[in-house]
Amino acid sequence: MPWRWRPRGADVGGGVPDFPITGDEPIGFLIAIGVFAVIVVLPAIIVATIFVAEWLLLLLLLPIVTVLRVGFGMPWTVVARTRGGVRYSEQVVGWRQSRALIKLTRSDVEEYGEPRALSSVM
Template sequence: MKVRDPEGQTWRVTRRWVPWRRRLKGVDADAGPLDWGNGLGDDPISAVLAIILLIIALPFILLGLFVALEFLLLLLLVPFATLVRVAFGAHWTIEARRGFSIWWDAPSGSWGESGRRIQDVARAIVEGDLPPRTVAPKDA
């Protein structure tokens, strides 16, 4: 649920769908793809430069592949984990994010209880009663 506090700051109050906290930070919307210019030529010097660039870029390519595979695995597991959690009444954790940074989190019980708690926390934020910070900032 997305709400605004009296100062105009956007908050998101949601269930945490996986039992761990996400590790990725917010994506910079202004960042564009790499601009390689007009490409490399077909002479031997360009081939050497291309090989050097490939060696430099290889760790980033491997990291990107690792992140993509982890994301695909997460997409495959989340439906099953959600079904098991709902069916067996597992406890959910709800979290309030200020912008995209997690500010507060707390265990809140079953699916229905967590839904009511989300409504209560969102209503409190709109009224100006902000939750206390329970999650340390990323840069701390």
């Protein structure tokens, strides 16, 4: 063509053309910020709130469960797993009995290769 085509609204002086990213008006930019907030920020805030609430609930219940186990004789569960996937467990009342069962289980594993003091659960 004998003439050179120039796009309308573009800077033909060699600079970067001025193309709006979100729309022709500032309203488009505000709408983009709102959509970003709804899609990204709001779910992140909801997940963080649920995570923090769950941890606060666990921190609240930890002393209560510990007092119930120690003071009122709720049983502790001693669990051992083998490399083959067999699971052994036994419930014992009290810290001293659980500590003694753990030591007995450890010595059984060292001597026999399996915890004979615990019952197999699979």
